[in-house]
Amino acid sequence: MPLTCPDTEELFSRRIDARLSSVEDLAFIEHLDACHSCADAYYRYETIFSAVSGVPELTTVAPAPMPADSTNFLKPVQRKPLVPRWISAAALVLLLTGVGKFAFDFGRKTPAVFGPDRFSSLAQVDPTSIEFPAESPGRRLRRFRENADNLYHLARVSKTRQADPNRMVRVFDDYISGSPLREDLRFLRDMDQVSLGSFRVPVRQFTDDVGRLLAQIDFEIKRSGRAQLRIRRIQQAIERSEVRRQSVRLQQVSRFYDFPEISEEQRVTLRGESQNRGFSGACISLSFGFFEDASRRLEGVVEGGDEGLREPAAFFSLFRGLSARIDIKGEQLKGFGDIFGGSKLKVIATPSATDGQLIIELENLGPDGPKRHLIRFGGRNRPQKRALRLRPLRQARSRRL
Amino acid sequence: MVRVAEGDVEAYEALYHRYRNRILTFVFRYVGDRDIAEDLAQEVFLKLYRSPRSFDPRNRFMTWLFTVARNLAIDHLRKKKPATALTQEGEDGEFSLEPPEPLNQGPVDKTLLKEMEENLQSILMTLSDKLREVFVLCAMQGLAYEEVAQIVGCPAKTVSSRLARARRRFVEELDPYLSGKKSP
Numbered sequence: 001m002p003l004t005c006p007d008t009e010e011l012f013s014r015r016i017d018a019r020l021s022s023v024e025d026l027a028f029i030e031h032l033d034a035c036h037s038c039a040d041a042y043y044r045y046e047t048i049f050s051a052v053s054g055v056p057e058l059t060t061v062a063p064a065p066m067p068a069d070s071t072n073f074l075k076p077v078q079r080k081p082l083v084p085r086w087i088s089a090a091a092l093v094l095l096l097t098g099v100g101k102f103a104f105d106f107g108r109k110t111p112a113v114f115g116p117d118r119f120s121s122l123a124q125v126d127p128t129s130i131e132f133p134a135e136s137p138g139r140r141l142r143r144f145r146e147n148a149d150n151l152y153h154l155a156r157v158s159k160t161r162q163a164d165p166n167r168m169v170r171v172f173d174d175y176i177s178g179s180p181l182r183e184d185l186r187f188l189r190d191m192d193q194v195s196l197g198s199f200r201v202p203v204r205q206f207t208d209d210v211g212r213l214l215a216q217i218d219f220e221i222k223r224s225g226r227a228q229l230r231i232r233r234i235q236q237a238i239e240r241s242e243v244r245r246q247s248v249r250l251q252q253v254s255r256f257y258d259f260p261e262i263s264e265e266q267r268v269t270l271r272g273e274s275q276n277r278g279f280s281g282a283c284i285s286l287s288f289g290f291f292e293d294a295s296r297r298l299e300g301v302v303e304g305g306d307e308g309l310r311e312p313a314a315f316f317s318l319f320r321g322l323s324a325r326i327d328i329k330g331e332q333l334k335g336f337g338d339i340f341g342g343s344k345l346k347v348i349a350t351p352s353a354t355d356g357q358l359i360i361e362l363e364n365l366g367p368d369g370p371k372r373h374l375i376r377f378g379g380r381n382r383p384q385k386r387a388l389r390l391r392p393l394r395q396a397r398s399r400r401l
Numbered sequence: 402m403v404r405v406a407e408g409d410v411e412a413y414e415a416l417y418h419r420y421r422n423r424i425l426t427f428v429f430r431y432v433g434d435r436d437i438a439e440d441l442a443q444e445v446f447l448k449l450y451r452s453p454r455s456f457d458p459r460n461r462f463m464t465w466l467f468t469v470a471r472n473l474a475i476d477h478l479r480k481k482k483p484a485t486a487l488t489q490e491g492e493d494g495e496f497s498l499e500p501p502e503p504l505n506q507g508p509v510d511k512t513l514l515k516e517m518e519e520n521l522q523s524i525l526m527t528l529s530d531k532l533r534e535v536f537v538l539c540a541m542q543g544l545a546y547e548e549v550a551q552i553v554g555c556p557a558k559t560v561s562s563r564l565a566r567a568r569r570r571f572v573e574e575l576d577p578y579l580s581g582k583k584s585p
Binding site: 010012013014017019045048049052053055057058059064065201 | 413414417418421422423425426429435438443444446447450521539540541543545546561564565568569571572575
């Protein structure tokens with residue numbers, strides 16, 4: 001049953017926590033596909049709370065508190081006193097009466113045990129190194145998601161093109177053995193998933209499902225029998241799995257980690273990231289903080305890749321900071337067709353030296369010749385939040401995968 | 402934690418260094434005062450130090466620690482409440498505190514994120530205690546609904562609905578800044 005706008009708004013919170021059931025999620029996406037204002041409101045909502053969750057923690061340098069009566073702390077382990085109590089008492093009397101200085105230290109806290117030296121060495125431990133492993137889960141997850149997505153696209157392409165089944169089996173075999181899917185799967189399963197916060201459960205479900213799917217595909221690749229039947233079973237396994245849907249739901253997780261640092265004049269190839277929520281054809285999301293650091297210029301090229309193997313939308317994480325979304329007009333950039341046709345989308349983001357504007361130049365190097373789009377953000381006289389007002393496309397629905 | 406219960410001081414210190422910032426941030430977001438938050442965070446760890454056996458190993462350590470922190474923060478707010486102006490009744494019938502200070506007046510060309518970071522605490526303090534604790538634990542500390550439910554002692558569904566209300570209120574509070582009606 002289709003959702004109404006108020007119903008959809010009720011789901012916003014659970015949606016950004018990835019707590020919707022697949023049925024609810026589908027209805028939600030369908031509603032956003034049809035309702036421009038809800039799509040806008042949801043994007044804004046998501047942007048705000050992504051930013052909230054990224055607000056850094058406070059830090060303290062205070063040492064671990066330990067009270068003077070620290071003997072309480074040790075009580076639980078002293079199930080059997082090592083020496084009888086009368087001996088302890090006698091020793092204490094001796095200490096108190098005989099060796100004044102030591103007795104004084106003993107009665108308080110001995111610096112060797114509780115003093116600042118121990119704390120200073122521990123204070124140097126960077127808490128982030130404990131919370132987040134050096135090998136970031138976000139980076140792994142992003143790559144894992146891309147590779148899992150590509151399996152889905154491979155299945156789609158193999159179906160629509162009616163390619164030679166033997167060849168397609170080999171393509172699946174090559175892809176799975178050549179990609180780091182298994183390695184990433186092991187990493188994501190074994191890592192300390194606490195750092196993923198509320199995404200822990202969906203990430204676990206996703207990795208489990210991909211693991212099962214890989215096992216199924218592996219089985220079909222290795223078994224004997226007609227290639228046509230085997231490839232059909234692989235296609236069915238992929239299409240029936242929840243992997244694709246989960247991957248889209250998890251895209252938010254990748255955003256929280258690993259925003260690449262771009263140095264001055266560095267040329268980067270920006271990899272595509274699914275940003276297609278079902279209501280927008282070709283869109284590009286940018287996270288940027290150019291206004292803070294206006295001396296930098298970023299230039300990138302989105303490459304089309306093999307047909308069907310990449311999402312048309314690209315997610316660029318240039319800098320930590322404000323998120324904005326740019327939608328390229330459907331009539332100028334024809335979504336999937338243009339990018340998958342081997343064309344390139346050149347992106348040049350230049351902070352204007354004069355008034356702090358960010359100018360993003362999109363150049364579609366398609367077969368029909370270059371087409372240019374200039375998008376301007378900000379400027380000293382215009383608040384940056386206007387950048388959030390760009391509207392998503394609606395007419396791209398028919399081109400969705 | 403087992404090692405802490407057995408009196409291992411190093412294990413205690415390691416736990417402290419691992420969780421101190423999270424607990425401090427949580428308490429600060431809850432009570433809205435950095436100095437008090439520092440004191441309360443220290444008290445949380447003192448409690449851990451003094452009675453490590455009160456932790457049930459069947460539960461998750463972090464959940465337990467947040468529960469202790471929350472209880473201390475509530476105790477503090479209860480003590481403080483009579484002196485504070487009670488302004489509006491929350492949706493659960495509870496009272497919410499008046500914002501302690503006016504929202505920050507920053508320059509116009511600050512980014513939205515920065516602006517929000519600056520005003521975050523003031524906006525949080527406009528939420529009722531119940532909404533605020535769920536918001537901080539779920540939306541900021543990234544805990545699962547079930548874990549928060551255990552900490553605050555209510556069903557996960559209640560956590561979900563409180564979080565949705567808190568987020569709605571948060572957006573409402575933020576809205577004047579985004580739409581430019583309230584010039585920062």
